[in-house]
Amino acid sequence: MDVKVDNLKRHFGGTKAVDGISFTFSSGHIFGFVGPNGAGKTTTMRILATLDEPTDGDATVDGVSVVDYPEKARHLVGFMPDTLPTHRDMTVHEYLDFFARAYGLRGLKRDSLVERVEEFTSLSRIRGKFLKDLSKGMKQRVSLARALVHDPPVLVLDEPAAGLDPRARIELRELLKVLAEQGKAILVSSHILTELSEICNGAVIIEQGRLLRAGGMDHIVSSDSLDRTVVIRCDGPAEELHRELIQTPLVREARMIGAAVEADVTGGDDVCGELLRYLIFKQLRIVEFHQRRVDLEDVFMTVTKGQVQ
Amino acid sequence: MNRRQRLMQAVSDRTNPIVVKELRQAVQSRLVIAILLLFLLTNVLVVSGFLLLTIDATTNERGGQDLFDGLFVVLVSTCMVFVPLYAAIRLTMERNDSNIDLLFITTIAPAAIIRGKFWAAVALTALIYSASMPYLTITYLLRGIDLPSIFFALGVAFLCTAIVTMLAIFVGSIAGGLLLRILVFGGLLWLGGCMMAYTLMIGLSVVEMGLASIFSRRDGWGAFGISVAFGITAWGLFYLLAVAAISARSSNRMFPVRVFVTACWLIFGVIAGVCTLAYSSEWPVLIWSVASIALLSLILGFTLAERENWTPRVRRYIPRSTPLRFLAWLFYTGSAGGVVWCCALSAATLLGGYQVVGEFTPVVGRSPAKDVFEVMTGVLLFAWCYSMSGLLVRRLIFPKSVPLAGTTLGLALMGVCGTLPLLLSYLIRGPNWRFDSLPVIFAVFNPLVLQRPAADRTEVLVLLSVWGIFGLVVNIPWFLHQWHAFRRHEPKPIPLAPSLVMEPPVIHV
Numbered sequence: 001m002d003v004k005v006d007n008l009k010r011h012f013g014g015t016k017a018v019d020g021i022s023f024t025f026s027s028g029h030i031f032g033f034v035g036p037n038g039a040g041k042t043t044t045m046r047i048l049a050t051l052d053e054p055t056d057g058d059a060t061v062d063g064v065s066v067v068d069y070p071e072k073a074r075h076l077v078g079f080m081p082d083t084l085p086t087h088r089d090m091t092v093h094e095y096l097d098f099f100a101r102a103y104g105l106r107g108l109k110r111d112s113l114v115e116r117v118e119e120f121t122s123l124s125r126i127r128g129k130f131l132k133d134l135s136k137g138m139k140q141r142v143s144l145a146r147a148l149v150h151d152p153p154v155l156v157l158d159e160p161a162a163g164l165d166p167r168a169r170i171e172l173r174e175l176l177k178v179l180a181e182q183g184k185a186i187l188v189s190s191h192i193l194t195e196l197s198e199i200c201n202g203a204v205i206i207e208q209g210r211l212l213r214a215g216g217m218d219h220i221v222s223s224d225s226l227d228r229t230v231v232i233r234c235d236g237p238a239e240e241l242h243r244e245l246i247q248t249p250l251v252r253e254a255r256m257i258g259a260a261v262e263a264d265v266t267g268g269d270d271v272c273g274e275l276l277r278y279l280i281f282k283q284l285r286i287v288e289f290h291q292r293r294v295d296l297e298d299v300f301m302t303v304t305k306g307q308v309q
Numbered sequence: 310m311n312r313r314q315r316l317m318q319a320v321s322d323r324t325n326p327i328v329v330k331e332l333r334q335a336v337q338s339r340l341v342i343a344i345l346l347l348f349l350l351t352n353v354l355v356v357s358g359f360l361l362l363t364i365d366a367t368t369n370e371r372g373g374q375d376l377f378d379g380l381f382v383v384l385v386s387t388c389m390v391f392v393p394l395y396a397a398i399r400l401t402m403e404r405n406d407s408n409i410d411l412l413f414i415t416t417i418a419p420a421a422i423i424r425g426k427f428w429a430a431v432a433l434t435a436l437i438y439s440a441s442m443p444y445l446t447i448t449y450l451l452r453g454i455d456l457p458s459i460f461f462a463l464g465v466a467f468l469c470t471a472i473v474t475m476l477a478i479f480v481g482s483i484a485g486g487l488l489l490r491i492l493v494f495g496g497l498l499w500l501g502g503c504m505m506a507y508t509l510m511i512g513l514s515v516v517e518m519g520l521a522s523i524f525s526r527r528d529g530w531g532a533f534g535i536s537v538a539f540g541i542t543a544w545g546l547f548y549l550l551a552v553a554a555i556s557a558r559s560s561n562r563m564f565p566v567r568v569f570v571t572a573c574w575l576i577f578g579v580i581a582g583v584c585t586l587a588y589s590s591e592w593p594v595l596i597w598s599v600a601s602i603a604l605l606s607l608i609l610g611f612t613l614a615e616r617e618n619w620t621p622r623v624r625r626y627i628p629r630s631t632p633l634r635f636l637a638w639l640f641y642t643g644s645a646g647g648v649v650w651c652c653a654l655s656a657a658t659l660l661g662g663y664q665v666v667g668e669f670t671p672v673v674g675r676s677p678a679k680d681v682f683e684v685m686t687g688v689l690l691f692a693w694c695y696s697m698s699g700l701l702v703r704r705l706i707f708p709k710s711v712p713l714a715g716t717t718l719g720l721a722l723m724g725v726c727g728t729l730p731l732l733l734s735y736l737i738r739g740p741n742w743r744f745d746s747l748p749v750i751f752a753v754f755n756p757l758v759l760q761r762p763a764a765d766r767t768e769v770l771v772l773l774s775v776w777g778i779f780g781l782v783v784n785i786p787w788f789l790h791q792w793h794a795f796r797r798h799e800p801k802p803i804p805l806a807p808s809l810v811m812e813p814p815v816i817h818v
Contacts, residue, residue, distance in 0.1 A: 097434065
């Protein structure tokens with residue numbers, strides 16, 4: 001099952017909240033949705049969840065347009081907003097049972113689905129507790145359970161890890177991994193990029209409503225426009241290696257880190273290879289030469305400018 | 310699962326989810342429990358106070374009636390104040406929490422949400438009624454009261470509570486600023502107060518005089534019928550407005566409201582026409598015309614605040630043929646079509662009304678009915694002129710503003726243009742100045758000018774007509790633009806066999 005976002009636009013008067021973004025993701029994969037505040041993430045997610053309509057463009061879930069057939073698309077999408085459940089005088093079980101009813105689930109099927117979701121999100125023990133008495137982490141779990149209650153093949157999660165303690169974050173991460181293994185397509189927005197890097201198969205980076213990067217994680221971090229950082233260690237004094245490195249035009253900057261030197265190379269893989277050949281030519285006995293792994297955070301900092309509309 | 314459990318499960322499955330949720334929350338609410346306890350305590354105090362303080366309580370000819378009056382006031386106050394306020398506040402809180410958004414991604418419809426809120430409030434009213442029943446039974450054991458009167462009074466109170474509750478749900482469903490909420494809440498209190506006074510008056514007088522006092526006369530049946538018809542209409546209008554208020558902005562939310570208003574306008578118009586013929590009096594048609602023009606003038610201003618473009622979700626239901634498309638343009642959500650719809654109904658009201666009133670007006674001289682019609686024409690022209698002027702100012706000076714700005718500017722223009730000539734005149738002529746002495750050309754901007762004598766009024770109507778035609782001509786591009794934009798969107802077909810096979814990620818930029 002594919003989720004396709006095709007030239008999506010959403011304008012509010014003169015403000016272009018989303019300005020022609022396109023990307024695709026599929027079943028069994030977790031896609032990170034990244035951007036500064038006000039970039040248009042929530043607007044895009046609300047359109048995918050059929051809560052808002054685009055000014056132009058479309059998004060399809062398994063071929064079903066969220067613009068033309070919102071009623072059908074709703075069965076396919078589970079949406080977790082960035083607001084937490086605040087219903088008073090309502091227990092966890094009553095809350096989930098209510099949403100199951102609202103999705104039209106009937107009889108024993110409803111009971112079993114609610115129980116399964118409670119079990120999956122570890123809410124069984126606290127199903128009788130009132131929502132207002134729950135911690136933030138537990139409320140996030142309830143919110144995720146609500147999004148899962150009708151067993152949708154696509155999950156759209158807006159800042160699910162916001163404000164969670166480390167343990168709750170790890171637990172949420174594991175839940176998402178299990179859901180992806182079950183074959184769900186997951187789009188998750190978060191500002192905690194290191195965590196996204198660990199669980200996501202791909203990412204979409206937007207700023208000011210415009211798409212900056214989109215694709216699989218390998219594709220994003222190995223993009224040609226990004227410079228490399230290599231860690232080099234030689235059998236000899238690091239000072240000599242450092243001196244050689246700062247003299248070559250292939251290196252923009254070099255830093256000594258213990259016995260090794262970290263160098264920012266002015267190019268991609270080809271320049272790294274050239275640099276290694278140069279160092280061997282200079283008869284330095286290289287014992288370690290590896291690229292420092294570029295993560296989502298590096299990519300994000302490189303491609304975004306921190307501008308808001 | 311045995312038969313009883315299966316039955317309960319079936320009932321549970323078919324019950325509106327909102328009713329289930331609301332009732333679950335109500336039984337766990339401390340406020341509801343506190344109000345019920347307070348209600349029971351007040352009933353105990355009323356009954357025990359009456360029995361202790363009235364020496365001849367059991368032999369008094371009016372004993373049952375007096376006790377019923379006391380209990381009825383407690384019951385009506387509780388039902389008509391607590392239930393609507395509880396329903397309105399709960400919905401307002403849910404709107405503020407933005408949790409109601411989550412309901413729209415389920416398959417539950419906005420109409421079902423409003424119906425659920427209403428039936429939950431009805432269930433709460435029934436609970437209060439049932440708590441009151443043991444005490445009301447005592448009144449029947451005393452003298453001076455009959456069972457049909459008790460049931461009639463209770464029935465009227467129940468229906469009035471239902472109407473006020475729907476009004477309160479509509480108020481709670483409005484998403485707006487604090488000022489708007491205060492204004493609407495004030496309106497709710499006023500209307501609710503009127504309804505409560507009406508309920509108490511009807512209930513107490515029926516118990517006092519008996520049911521025969523109403524139903525033995527023909528006009529009693531007429532008044533009862535009109536009250537019921539107005540009650541049902543008001544309930545229906547508030548219901549549809551509440552549904553429209555919580556529906557997604559991009560939806561065709563004004564369509565049911567316009568259809569309902571048109572149907573009511575037509576049905577009441579026919580009834581008024583029949584009554585005019587039956588009683589040989591122009592007043593039924595006159596009342597219908599005045600009520601219609603007042604309502605349509607109000608609607609005209611607010612219609613300007615509706616959307617000026619349509620998203621595919623509305624456009625996919627636009628008919629292809631031009632005559633049907635035009636009809637859809639009038640009734641679907643949209644400002645220009647709404648203004649035309651409003652004007653069409655208003656024009657038909659005035660034409661029909663003038664025609665009927667003309668039959669009853671003497672050839673020589675004037676009739677009060679004709680005066681009323683002229684004033685109503687003036688009211689409508691004022692609404693039109695200021696709406697079009699507000700729209701023109703918005704289009705020229707604030708072209709990127711939201712449609713609501715047109716309504717706001719129209720109201721602001723009316724405030725400024727209505728008072729500025731009066732202030733200037735006051736400054737020039739001093740404290741002895743009178744509004745009636747101001748030349749019509751300066752007073753024409755103030756709606757109060759319609760109170761002037763008939764000769765002046767004709768001049769005012771002519772000036773307003775010129776202003777109105779100018780407003781129409783300069784805004785014609787706005788109407789045409791919306792008419793041309795109102796075209797059908799052809800949805801893409803849904804794939805027949807959705808892919809179920811898990812595939813490796815396909816990533817495109």
